[in-house]
Amino acid sequence: MRHWIARQRYLIDYTVAAMARRKARNLGLLLVYALVVFVLASVLLYGHALRREAALLLAEAPEVVVQRLLAGRHELVDVNDLERLRGIRGVRRVEGRLWGYHYDPIASANYTFMVPPEGTVAPGTIHVGAALARTRGAEVGDVLAFRGVDDRLFPFQVAAVLSPDSAIVSADLVLLGESDYRAFFGIAPGRFTDIALTVANPREARTVAEKVLRALPGSRPILREEMRRTYAALFDWREGMVLVLLSGSMLAFAILAWDKAAGLSADERREIGILKAIGWDTGDVLGMKLWEGALLSLLAFLLGFALAYAHVFLLGAALLAPAMQGWAVLYPGFALIPAIDGLQLATLFFLTVVPYTSATLVPAWRAAITDPDQVMR
Amino acid sequence: MRPSSVVLSFLVLVVTAFGGSLLHAGWHQWQGGALLAPTRALVRDLRLTDLVLFTEARYTRHPSQADRHTPFQDHPVALEHFPSGSLFGPPAHLTSHAPLDRPTALSD
Numbered sequence: 001m002r003h004w005i006a007r008q009r010y011l012i013d014y015t016v017a018a019m020a021r022r023k024a025r026n027l028g029l030l031l032v033y034a035l036v037v038f039v040l041a042s043v044l045l046y047g048h049a050l051r052r053e054a055a056l057l058l059a060e061a062p063e064v065v066v067q068r069l070l071a072g073r074h075e076l077v078d079v080n081d082l083e084r085l086r087g088i089r090g091v092r093r094v095e096g097r098l099w100g101y102h103y104d105p106i107a108s109a110n111y112t113f114m115v116p117p118e119g120t121v122a123p124g125t126i127h128v129g130a131a132l133a134r135t136r137g138a139e140v141g142d143v144l145a146f147r148g149v150d151d152r153l154f155p156f157q158v159a160a161v162l163s164p165d166s167a168i169v170s171a172d173l174v175l176l177g178e179s180d181y182r183a184f185f186g187i188a189p190g191r192f193t194d195i196a197l198t199v200a201n202p203r204e205a206r207t208v209a210e211k212v213l214r215a216l217p218g219s220r221p222i223l224r225e226e227m228r229r230t231y232a233a234l235f236d237w238r239e240g241m242v243l244v245l246l247s248g249s250m251l252a253f254a255i256l257a258w259d260k261a262a263g264l265s266a267d268e269r270r271e272i273g274i275l276k277a278i279g280w281d282t283g284d285v286l287g288m289k290l291w292e293g294a295l296l297s298l299l300a301f302l303l304g305f306a307l308a309y310a311h312v313f314l315l316g317a318a319l320l321a322p323a324m325q326g327w328a329v330l331y332p333g334f335a336l337i338p339a340i341d342g343l344q345l346a347t348l349f350f351l352t353v354v355p356y357t358s359a360t361l362v363p364a365w366r367a368a369i370t371d372p373d374q375v376m377r
Numbered sequence: 378m379r380p381s382s383v384v385l386s387f388l389v390l391v392v393t394a395f396g397g398s399l400l401h402a403g404w405h406q407w408q409g410g411a412l413l414a415p416t417r418a419l420v421r422d423l424r425l426t427d428l429v430l431f432t433e434a435r436y437t438r439h440p441s442q443a444d445r446h447t448p449f450q451d452h453p454v455a456l457e458h459f460p461s462g463s464l465f466g467p468p469a470h471l472t473s474h475a476p477l478d479r480p481t482a483l484s485d
Contacts, residue, residue, distance in 0.1 A: 012380070056413055056417065060421040061424070061426050114423060116423055117423070118422065168428050169427075172432045222426075303394075306398055337406075338406075
């Protein structure tokens, strides 16, 4: 074993010395290789972390949301609708949700106004999301005024700013009391935006949704599973778009790497011929080439992945966030919880390290089995 | 110093960085529930349904709650005009809603 290790170290010594003779070319290849892995790994890590976070958070969303549609458009629900749904077996709780949008011309941004079900906000006060507070420069105790449905100004005192840690779900929220909400939007008592259902057995949500359709013809039940799938599809789509944009440069790199790995220069062929002439056997030459390919691709993979991890989870994915998150006046600032998908990692490894390493072997093997005299000529 | 020592030292360094990232992620996965707990509680308490990614239009702010064809309802022959709309696909319920759709009694 010690003999084998010593032999491999001598092979690595020789390989590194041979690579150092073409220092600029090999270092350049290593850097570009690592950069390609860095970009690919950044996209995959960021997409996976966003998908996972969305899935974890939306696991707490209502099991079923019921909307009423009128002529294909969203319509307010009536308190009688809630009563009808309470009669469905398997439904534990039926709540009317009150929420809506308000455009604020001062910040040129849309806010989501919402009434908390527990009624925790006192009349005349609001709780605001962190991004909204930042955009309007509002702090606890300040008064924010918005124009309501009849163009009347409604002043609200900011009673609390929601934690920036939860900005991914609350950045643009304005939480207010029910009476303030109804007065602000001119919505009569007994009318709600939609209905949130709590189902006793979440596995029965689909059956409950079918019963909702029978109880309220013309309504549209949206299952929690569909909300989660919407976000999984959204991030898949964006990840795919970024990868498509990158595919041109990936292809260019693949051609460069293949050319470098699969074609031996005249110098390299002569070198193999000399090694054979002074007593190296084919196995030694292949071992040397294997080390060359493996060291280069492994270093590039590990370096690229570690840099991508630091970029996404320690530096907030500064290069990717605009493309993956989108744009908005109220931009939620949030830190993703680090997560690595083992399958993605393995795929990245097998797509970057294995092809390059194996591509270096075939031409070296061809040169190594040829007569040294012929190779050197 | 032997050339192999230099390269192997560098390799150990990047392997350590790689292993560190796996451990860091693993630790956060383990802690994940606790770190996200306040946000999950907010989603549960407020009955939230969507993430705040784009706030410029109702169908980008709440994609999972969007009306059917809502991007095209502003006026006849309206084309969807917010840039983020081109950055994500249609909500899942618009493309795979079959089990909840009722068959029509009359032919279209």
